Amino acid sequence: MAKGIKDKVAIIGMGCSRFGERWDCGPEELILEAFKEALADAGIAREEIEMAWLGLFYQEQSAGKSALPLALSLRLPNIPVTRVENMCATGTEALRGAVYAVAAGACDIALAVGVEKLKDTGYAGLPERTKGTFDDLWLPNATAPGAFAQLASAYAAKHKIPMEDLKRAMAHVSVKSHDNGVLNPKAHLRKRITEEEALKASTVAYPLGLLDCCGVSDGAACAIVTTVEKAREMGFTDVVTVKAMQLAPSNGYEMSNTGWDGSYLLTTRVAAQKAYQEAGITNPREEISMMEVHDCFSVTELVVMEDLGVSPEGGASKDILDGVFDRDGKVPCQVDGGLKCFGHPIGATGLRMAYEMYLQLLGRAGDRQISNPTIGLTHNLGGHPFRNVASVSLFGLHAT
Amino acid sequence: MSFGILSFGAYVPTFRITRQAIAQAISWASPGAKSQKGERSFANWDEDSITLAVEAARNCLSGLPRSVEQVQLASTTLPFADRSNSGVVADALRLAGTVSTEDLAGSRRAATSALVRMSRFTQGAPSTLLLAADTRETRPGSAQEMLYGHAAAALLLGEGEPVALIRGAASVHEDMVDQYRANDTDYDYSLEERWIREEGYNKIVPRAVQAAADAAGIALGEVHRFIIPTSASIAKGLAKILKVGEDRLVDPLAGQVGDCGAAHSLLMLSLALETAVPGETLMVVGFGQGADALVIETTPHLAALQASRGPARYIAAKRVVENYTMFLSLRERIEFDFGMRAERDNRTSQSAFYRRRQDITGMVGGRCSACNTLQYPRSQVCVKCGEMDTQQPESLSDLHGRVKSYTEDWLAFTPLPPYIYGNVEFPDGANCMLEFTDFAPGAVQVGSEVRMVFRIKDFDTRRNFRRYFWKPAPLLAQ
Numbered sequence: 001m002a003k004g005i006k007d008k009v010a011i012i013g014m015g016c017s018r019f020g021e022r023w024d025c026g027p028e029e030l031i032l033e034a035f036k037e038a039l040a041d042a043g044i045a046r047e048e049i050e051m052a053w054l055g056l057f058y059q060e061q062s063a064g065k066s067a068l069p070l071a072l073s074l075r076l077p078n079i080p081v082t083r084v085e086n087m088c089a090t091g092t093e094a095l096r097g098a099v100y101a102v103a104a105g106a107c108d109i110a111l112a113v114g115v116e117k118l119k120d121t122g123y124a125g126l127p128e129r130t131k132g133t134f135d136d137l138w139l140p141n142a143t144a145p146g147a148f149a150q151l152a153s154a155y156a157a158k159h160k161i162p163m164e165d166l167k168r169a170m171a172h173v174s175v176k177s178h179d180n181g182v183l184n185p186k187a188h189l190r191k192r193i194t195e196e197e198a199l200k201a202s203t204v205a206y207p208l209g210l211l212d213c214c215g216v217s218d219g220a221a222c223a224i225v226t227t228v229e230k231a232r233e234m235g236f237t238d239v240v241t242v243k244a245m246q247l248a249p250s251n252g253y254e255m256s257n258t259g260w261d262g263s264y265l266l267t268t269r270v271a272a273q274k275a276y277q278e279a280g281i282t283n284p285r286e287e288i289s290m291m292e293v294h295d296c297f298s299v300t301e302l303v304v305m306e307d308l309g310v311s312p313e314g315g316a317s318k319d320i321l322d323g324v325f326d327r328d329g330k331v332p333c334q335v336d337g338g339l340k341c342f343g344h345p346i347g348a349t350g351l352r353m354a355y356e357m358y359l360q361l362l363g364r365a366g367d368r369q370i371s372n373p374t375i376g377l378t379h380n381l382g383g384h385p386f387r388n389v390a391s392v393s394l395f396g397l398h399a400t
Numbered sequence: 401m402s403f404g405i406l407s408f409g410a411y412v413p414t415f416r417i418t419r420q421a422i423a424q425a426i427s428w429a430s431p432g433a434k435s436q437k438g439e440r441s442f443a444n445w446d447e448d449s450i451t452l453a454v455e456a457a458r459n460c461l462s463g464l465p466r467s468v469e470q471v472q473l474a475s476t477t478l479p480f481a482d483r484s485n486s487g488v489v490a491d492a493l494r495l496a497g498t499v500s501t502e503d504l505a506g507s508r509r510a511a512t513s514a515l516v517r518m519s520r521f522t523q524g525a526p527s528t529l530l531l532a533a534d535t536r537e538t539r540p541g542s543a544q545e546m547l548y549g550h551a552a553a554a555l556l557l558g559e560g561e562p563v564a565l566i567r568g569a570a571s572v573h574e575d576m577v578d579q580y581r582a583n584d585t586d587y588d589y590s591l592e593e594r595w596i597r598e599e600g601y602n603k604i605v606p607r608a609v610q611a612a613a614d615a616a617g618i619a620l621g622e623v624h625r626f627i628i629p630t631s632a633s634i635a636k637g638l639a640k641i642l643k644v645g646e647d648r649l650v651d652p653l654a655g656q657v658g659d660c661g662a663a664h665s666l667l668m669l670s671l672a673l674e675t676a677v678p679g680e681t682l683m684v685v686g687f688g689q690g691a692d693a694l695v696i697e698t699t700p701h702l703a704a705l706q707a708s709r710g711p712a713r714y715i716a717a718k719r720v721v722e723n724y725t726m727f728l729s730l731r732e733r734i735e736f737d738f739g740m741r742a743e744r745d746n747r748t749s750q751s752a753f754y755r756r757r758q759d760i761t762g763m764v765g766g767r768c769s770a771c772n773t774l775q776y777p778r779s780q781v782c783v784k785c786g787e788m789d790t791q792q793p794e795s796l797s798d799l800h801g802r803v804k805s806y807t808e809d810w811l812a813f814t815p816l817p818p819y820i821y822g823n824v825e826f827p828d829g830a831n832c833m834l835e836f837t838d839f840a841p842g843a844v845q846v847g848s849e850v851r852m853v854f855r856i857k858d859f860d861t862r863r864n865f866r867r868y869f870w871k872p873a874p875l876l877a878q
């Protein structure tokens with residue numbers, strides 16, 4: 001019986017670039033900005049890294065295919081580099097590859113990097129791709145906001161919540177993340193907004209307005225990992241370890257069968273249960289100190305609170321309006337501003353979330369530090385609610 | 401068993417523009433246009449003569465076995481010059497692979513001429529679906545812009561229990577260029593109305609009509625209704641010449657639809673059949689470089705089909721727009737700027753399409769023989785029970801669905817913003833995320849019931865291709 005990944009791997013260094021419209025940077029510079037910070041943090045030499053994983057989503061429009069964007073950017077000494085892609089879970093996938101490699105004993109020290117350069121595409125929002133497969137013959141040419149907006153229409157209908165009330169809870173989600181983003185010097189959007197502004201913003205895809213949508217940003221983040229034993233040898237005492245990393249892709253059920261009602265994220269529920277089991281969590285609302293979830297849109301964060309088992313079914317709106325997920329609430333969510341305000345360079349996002357958990361757990365989060373966190377959760381959702389890849393990871397402190 | 405018309409059908413697109421709206425927009429240049437009354441129909445951006453014909457055919461075939469042996473599609477606006485247009489229709493209707501398909505073009509009489517040819521059969525006639533559709537574009541500010549409409553009509557012909565019999569038919573050919581359209585142009589060029597009336601309708605139509613009556617062995621006075629696809633004033637003049645009462649003229653639908661070109665004679669025929677009683681004699685006329693005329697007599701079998709067929713329901717189910725630039729843009733008469741998302745390359749993988757052509761054109765999904773779950777698209781592994789190789793082909797195109805979730809997306813590109821799409825549930829477990837059509841903003845709700853219609857899915861403007869698929873649309877009033 002496999003025992004899982006809990007407390008086998010320590011994160012000994014992390015870095016994250018400033019996110020935003022980085023007209024000054026290409027993907028190489030973004031990678032370097034994050035990597036230099038992580039390398040200094042770990043206190044190791046570049047040559048000590050034995051294997052690397054690169055997370056990158058938009059290949060042609062961003063940095064290019066294969067291992068090369070990372071190997072070339074860092075002039076790595078011909079070590080194995082693997083490029084991974086799993087939509088918005090891409091950054092987490094890069095970390096999972098590195099974590100599993102050191103846990104397996106394939107190497108002692110591994111690097112995970114996620115990067116995305118979106119602002120060279122010319123698009124506001126995510127770029128269109130060339131069409132040409134079977135799905136393109138019949139699926140709508142949906143945008144991300146349009147696909148996620150449907151969560152709101154289905155959720156409101158299922159729980160018989162008037163759309164105005166649901167919109168108010170969604171507005172609170174955005175207001176809270178903007179408040180947090182102000183405190184984060186690396187965040188893309190650092191401006192407070194009011195609930196009224198969120199409600200009055202122009203409609204992007206009904207019922208989502210502009211301020212229900214996350215930023216489209218350039219950025220990179222990275223992690224250097226090793227085994228707990230090696231970390232101890234290297235002189236680390238209290239380290240952040242990986243408690244769980246779980247991934248659940250759709251198999252087509254949501255999209256093809258009436259069994260899914262469109263109001264929740266099936267894969268997130270599966271990944272969360274498996275992650276809780278791997279980490280030994282039985283009561284997530286009580287045991288999790290903080291969360292970075294995939295708030296690509298305000299309504300996504302809302303339904304995810306229920307999918308993660310933190311809010312009861314149909315109870316997320318109330319929890320949100322009660323401030324449960326505010327920075328001073330019971331389970332702070334998106335303390336760094338989230339996708340909403342830190343930004344969403346797709347390949348980097350999963351690692352950006354881990355970076356915040358890492359800083360908070362080590363007490364290094366500056367103005368936005370929360371008191372004595374012990375377990376942090378990160379969640380990604382790649383794709384659209386009807387067909388996606390979900391990841392749930394847990395991080396915590398561990399005495400070596 | 402005798403040969404005749406076994407069923408009929410029609411389709412008029414949802415969109416109308418009032419002639420007042422057009423007149424107001426062009427009054428700076430044509431102040432005289434203001435007296436025009438009524439509305440004209442026009443196809444939505446995702447409709448063309450193929451999709452109009454499919455809808456008329458579905459109306460005609462509803463409740464009947466689809467054992468059609470031959471499909472003929474008459475139109476002066478076929479989207480493809482080389483790719484069987486009627487073949488696309490046949491696949492959308494899921495007709496057998498042995499069906500004979502034929503495109504009839506080059507004349508506003510294409511459909512009535514085909515009907516004259518079919519009238520020569522007494523026995524051994526193949527079961528034939530005769531379709532007529534036209535979506536003629538009109539130059540902004542032109543007289544045709546006011547006069548034309550878009551519609552389709554269908555007749556099922558063959559041996560069985562006919563609702564109407566063809567008693568006699570005749571054709572006259574005269575190369576009178578009253579109007580024409582060259583292959584490389586979008587628009588009709590029309591000559592002087594008085595000349596067309598005096599030398600055209602008034603002299604050519606009576607010759608064909610009299611010949612058809614003679615062939616049927618009847619006097620013109622015995623004809624109950626005349627179907628003459630022209631303006632009310634020209635039709636009235638013809639009634640005088642033919643010495644029949646004006647009350648015998650079938651409404652040309654000028655006020656509600658407009659002149660629908662190659663489809664218009666059959667559209668008016670289906671309008672007449674919708675309300676005709678058994679034993680009525682109809683004279684159907686086609687006009688253009690000559691004339692066709694057919695004497696048609698209804699039978700007692702007609703009553704059983706009348707409730708669900710014909711154009712009346714489609715004429716009633718209208719969405720009237722007063723916005724002239726919206727009308728122009730939907731018909732691509734102006735190049736509206738829809739932003740960068742409209743630049744997307746829409747190349748079609750023809751090999752992927754060919755593999756899944758039934759799935760796409762016929763919306764054929766699969767029903768699992770192990771757990772009875774219906775699913776779209778079909779696959780080798782059941783999405784519900786996981787059994788392999790159990791799915792039997794089954795189309796979802798005639799099912800009604802229920803909206804499970806939806807959005808109105810103002811970011812995505814569509815020629816008619818907002819882009820409305822969502823998850824739609826079908827009976828027996830099937831669910832699909834689909835692009836909606838014909839809904840006005842605010843009209844879709846979670847729980848709305850929808851029907852499926854065959855439409856253009858995407859245009860590939862770079863390679864002049866268009867793809868078709870099925871979309872949820874509002875239900876028709878019963």
